[in-house]
Amino acid sequence: MSGICPEWEKIDPSEYKGIWVYMQVERDGIHEASLQMLSIARMLAEKKKTHVAGVLIGYNVKKYAKEPIYHGADEVYVVDDKRLEQYYAKVYAHVLVELAKRYKPEAILVGATMKGREFAPYVANSLRTGITADCTSFDVDPNTGDIVQIRPPFGAWMLAHIKTPNRRPVMSTARPNVFNVPPRDEKRKGKVIIEKIDELPDPGIKLIKRIPIERKEEIPIEKAEILVSGGKGLGSKEGFKILEELAKEIGGTISGSRKAVDAGWIPHEKQVGQTGKTVKPSIYFAIGISGAAQHIFGIREAKRVVCINIDPDAPIFENADYGIIGDYKKVVPALVEVIRKLRKRAT
Amino acid sequence: MGLDIIVGIKWVPNTTSVNIDEKTGTLIRTGVPSIINPHDMDALELALKMKDRYGGTVTVITMAPPHAKMGLEHAIGMGADKAILISDKVFAGADTLATSYTLAKTIEKIGRYDLIVMGQETIDSSTAHIGAQLASWLNIPYVYYVIEAEYLRSSHKLKVKRLMEDAYEIYEVNLPALISAAMHSQHPRRVSLKNKLRTKLENPIEWWSNGVLKLNPNCIGLKGSPTIVKKIEFMPKVERKREICPEKDPVKAAEWLVRKLMDEGLLKL
Ligand SMILES: Cc1cc2nc3c(=O)[nH]c(=O)nc-3n(C[C@H](O)[C@H](O)[C@H](O)COP(=O)(O)OP(=O)(O)OC[C@H]3O[C@@H](n4cnc5c(N)ncnc54)[C@H](O)[C@@H]3O)c2cc1C
Numbered sequence: 007m008s009g010i011c012p013e014w015e016k017i018d019p020s021e022y023k024g025i026w027v028y029m030q031v032e033r034d035g036i037h038e039a040s041l042q043m044l045s046i047a048r049m050l051a052e053k054k055k056t057h058v059a060g061v062l063i064g065y066n067v068k069k070y071a072k073e074p075i076y077h078g079a080d081e082v083y084v085v086d087d088k089r090l091e092q093y094y095a096k097v098y099a100h101v102l103v104e105l106a107k108r109y110k111p112e113a114i115l116v117g118a119t120m121k122g123r124e125f126a127p128y129v130a131n132s133l134r135t136g137i138t139a140d141c142t143s144f145d146v147d148p149n150t151g152d153i154v155q156i157r158p159p160f161g162a163w164m165l166a167h168i169k170t171p172n173r174r175p176v177m178s179t180a181r182p183n184v185f186n187v188p189p190r191d192e193k194r195k196g197k198v199i200i201e202k203i204d205e206l207p208d209p210g211i212k213l214i215k216r217i218p219i220e221r222k223e224e225i226p227i228e229k230a231e232i233l234v235s236g237g238k239g240l241g242s243k244e245g246f247k248i249l250e251e252l253a254k255e256i257g258g259t260i261s262g263s264r265k266a267v268d269a270g271w272i273p274h275e276k277q278v279g280q281t282g283k284t285v286k287p288s289i290y291f292a293i294g295i296s297g298a299a300q301h302i303f304g305i306r307e308a309k310r311v312v313c314i315n316i317d318p319d320a321p322i323f324e325n326a327d328y329g330i331i332g333d334y335k336k337v338v339p340a341l342v343e344v345i346r347k348l349r350k351r352a353t
Numbered sequence: 354m355g356l357d358i359i360v361g362i363k364w365v366p367n368t369t370s371v372n373i374d375e376k377t378g379t380l381i382r383t384g385v386p387s388i389i390n391p392h393d394m395d396a397l398e399l400a401l402k403m404k405d406r407y408g409g410t411v412t413v414i415t416m417a418p419p420h421a422k423m424g425l426e427h428a429i430g431m432g433a434d435k436a437i438l439i440s441d442k443v444f445a446g447a448d449t450l451a452t453s454y455t456l457a458k459t460i461e462k463i464g465r466y467d468l469i470v471m472g473q474e475t476i477d478s479s480t481a482h483i484g485a486q487l488a489s490w491l492n493i494p495y496v497y498y499v500i501e502a503e504y505l506r507s508s509h510k511l512k513v514k515r516l517m518e519d520a521y522e523i524y525e526v527n528l529p530a531l532i533s534a535a536m537h538s539q540h541p542r543r544v545s546l547k548n549k550l551r552t553k554l555e556n557p558i559e560w561w562s563n564g565v566l567k568l569n570p571n572c573i574g575l576k577g578s579p580t581i582v583k584k585i586e587f588m589p590k591v592e593r594k595r596e597i598c599p600e601k602d603p604v605k606a607a608e609w610l611v612r613k614l615m616d617e618g619l620l621k622l
């Protein structure tokens with residue numbers, strides 16, 4: 007049987023132009039993950055010779071309208087409405103869908119924060135278009151002009167190149183901190199377009215209470231210059247105390263493997279790897295970590311990888327620049343001692 | 354009257370036992386066993402707990418190849434009342450839009466339900482799309498990342514708690530609705546022998562092919578999928594120096610490492 011699914015509206019892809027980025031607004035302004043997507047949007051727009059637009063949805067958000075422009079957008083669409091004071095995925099999705107129907111963008115990029123992951127697939131589904139999750143790079147097919155979305159499913163062994171050739175807009179998400187925020191330039195100029203949406207759907211849910219949690223003001227691991235990472239080989243939560251000594255001595259931040267997270271020794275936001283975070287330190291210490299492919303995936307961009315492992319056959323040695331075979335309980339304190347001694351001598 | 358709950362599970366290759374063929378650089382998937390997506394065990398446990406507390410039924414659905422029946426037997430063994438295996442060659446190759454469409458039509462055919470519970474995401478393609486898409490097809494309220502759920506019988510609503518990056522949030526949710534259970538939020542129960550016996554005695558697993566669902570072939574499988582996987586390439590290996598410290602003594606080894614890092618200007622005193 008030929009033709010398309012009757013649930014899908016017929017569209018003409020050639021009518022769709024421009025790369026949009028959804029701007030998630032939090033209490034303190036636009037979420038960095040959204041601004042980071044502007045670097046991809048700019049790259050795609052240069053290649054496709056089109057423009058970049060930011061989309062701001064919420065209440066009292068107009069004041070942020072210039073921010074996406076300073077970071078690379080040419081236009082910003084703003085829907086500022088008292089009824090949008092509280093974020094509800096279904097309602098915000100409706101607003102973005104309406105805008106997309108009015109202006110027909112070729113692509114919509116969304117930062118894969120927890121809210122982004124909840125909201126973006128609803129938008130895509132309402133538009134009956136494709137969405138590609140957690141992309142780590144993008145390209146434009148030189149022959150067809152199609153946007154190529156590249157993502158690493160299946161335990162990080164492979165990279166899938168995904169296209170949405172016949173439906174528009176093309177939608178994609180990327181995890182926070184995979185891309186950099188384009189530099190801010192207050193001299194950049196752009197157009198701010200104010201939009202109104204008459205009818206909003208009932209979200210069917212109501213926020214009763216929000217209980218903020220104190221997170222220690224720590225450097226997020228994606229941004230750390232030095233990471234001291236521990237795995238199952240530490241044997242216990244106390245093992246991380248030994249690692250903290252080293253971290254303190256060299257200005258490092260603690261992170262770990264999934265097994266360390268599953269054991270409850272460190273929180274999930276400190277997990278490195280395919281289902282954790284991609285990190286880019288100048289030195290990555292892998293201590294008591296075997297070096298599973300899913301873990302190694304997260305440290306591809308580390309400048310140097312150091313490992314300390316008791317088992318000379320652990321795969322981590324194949325994936326490290328400098329390896330020490332030995333018990334971390336002996337090697338790590340020795341490292342702290344050596345650094346302290348050198349420091350004393352230097353002063 | 355209790356709650357009629359539908360749980361979606363995915364049958365996935367156990368990616369921990371997938372290996373790479375060093376010579377050809379391809380995945381060795383032969384002999385790799387499949388399992389219920391581990392994060393869907395959280396969804397199933399959350400649903401079963403609600404059934405224990407408030408009464409009602411739990412129906413498990415999966416769109417998968419026929420051998421996923423094993424997964425459904427496991428779910429019955431844990432205490433689900435019945436299960437539906439949505440399986441047909443025409444469903445193969447579906448992206449998340451087509452998958453969620455097929456699941457939505459299955460749920461419409463089931464008819465009555467109060468709540469749909471999904472996992473947070475899968476361990477193989479991990480998009481976390483299906484929940485939101487399903488809620489969109491069915492036009493029902495939805496909430497992701499739920500860690501606790503309570504039924505408010507008098508108002509026929511759900512009260513759920515979820516954990517976001519910086520806060521706990523508590524919502525009241527109109528039913529019917531869809532929630533996704535946060536990964537690692539529950540302690541999935543074991544299979545009980547008594548429940549397991551039901552799989553043999555009562556035939557609680559139904560098989561729905563497209564002969565049953567009668568969906569338009571343009572809306573399902575590859576044809577119903579706007580995304581196309583164009584190419585799969587193997588991740589190039591990052592080449593590392595692989596220098597192994599020749600020293601056995603911990604202090605000497607530490608000195609060796611510190612010198613290496615200082616020579617490169619990476620470690621400063
Ligand atoms: C879909 C999927 C996604 C995944 N995502 C991630 C992810 O994001 N991040 C991640 O890390 N993992 C991930 N994993 C899990 C991954 O496959 C491994 O199971 C995990 O990385 C192993 O953690 P580990 O190295 O800490 O533990 P193990 O593999 O148990 O290794 C412990 C190591 O410690 C060493 N050791 C023991 N005692 C000592 C000692 N006294 N001193 C020094 N060394 C010692 C041992 O020799 C061993 O090499 C994922 C798996 C799957 C299937």
Ligand SMILES: Cc1cc2nc3c(=O)[nH]c(=O)nc-3n(C[C@H](O)[C@H](O)[C@H](O)COP(=O)(O)OP(=O)(O)OC[C@H]3O[C@@H](n4cnc5c(N)ncnc54)[C@H](O)[C@@H]3O)c2cc1C
Pocket residue numbers: 136137138139157159166168361362363364390392393396414415416417447448449450452456470471472473474475477478479480481482483484580582
């Ligand atoms: C290499 C590769 C990359 C892919 N990338 C994409 C992509 O970026 N975008 C895209 O649209 N498709 C993609 N797909 C297709 C996608 O894997 C399938 O559509 C899959 O059936 C559902 O996606 P998921 O595993 O990510 O589920 P998720 O959305 O992560 O699943 C969330 C929850 O939905 C439920 N669920 C999921 N699948 C089923 C099922 N079959 N039956 C019942 N309940 C279920 C479970 O409760 C699960 O926990 C890709 C496929 C491959 C092979």
